[in-house]
Amino acid sequence: MRGRCPPDPPKRSLRSREFVEPVARGRPSTPEAKRKARQRQRLQRKVGDLFEHRHLFVKRQLTPGERRTLRRISRGLPHLRALREVVEEVHRLFDRRCRTETALTEEAGRAAGSRPPLQGIGAHLPEAPVPQLGEGADLPGR
Numbered sequence: 662m663r664g665r666c667p668p669d670p671p672k673r674s675l676r677s678r679e680f681v682e683p684v685a686r687g688r689p690s691t692p693e694a695k696r697k698a699r700q701r702q703r704l705q706r707k708v709g710d711l712f713e714h715r716h717l718f719v720k721r722q723l724t725p726g727e728r729r730t731l732r733r734i735s736r737g738l739p740h741l742r743a744l745r746e747v748v749e750e751v752h753r754l755f756d757r758r759c760r761t762e763t764a765l766t767e768e769a770g771r772a773a774g775s776r777p778p779l780q781g782i783g784a785h786l787p788e789a790p791v792p793q794l795g796e797g798a799d800l801p802g803r
Contacts, residue, residue: 707734710733710734711734711741714730714731714734717730717731717734718731718741718744718745718748719748721752731745
């Protein structure tokens, strides 16, 4: 007797159709199928909201309403909040409203009384590879 191979597990990518498990066609009748259908709809809505409001992650100035929207769509996704923190830090570093002396003065004030930049997002960023230098490698400036 020839057996069939089990189906491949669903792929976990960020594309909305491949992100959720496939469900049977037709109206869900069992409680399990209804639960899966609700979960699928909720996930599809979240992916759609992320796609619709993706510009908020890189926008320079957010209104209070846009901040609420960003907080709502990134709920449960700490790496997206970390992305926004990185973007805010980059915008702060490249602030074009002040001269260099003013920026350095503000930076000194921030360093004295606040947390270091980008503290706490290391858990969401991949570890950067460290290049291995051989013994005969020439270092610049030596």
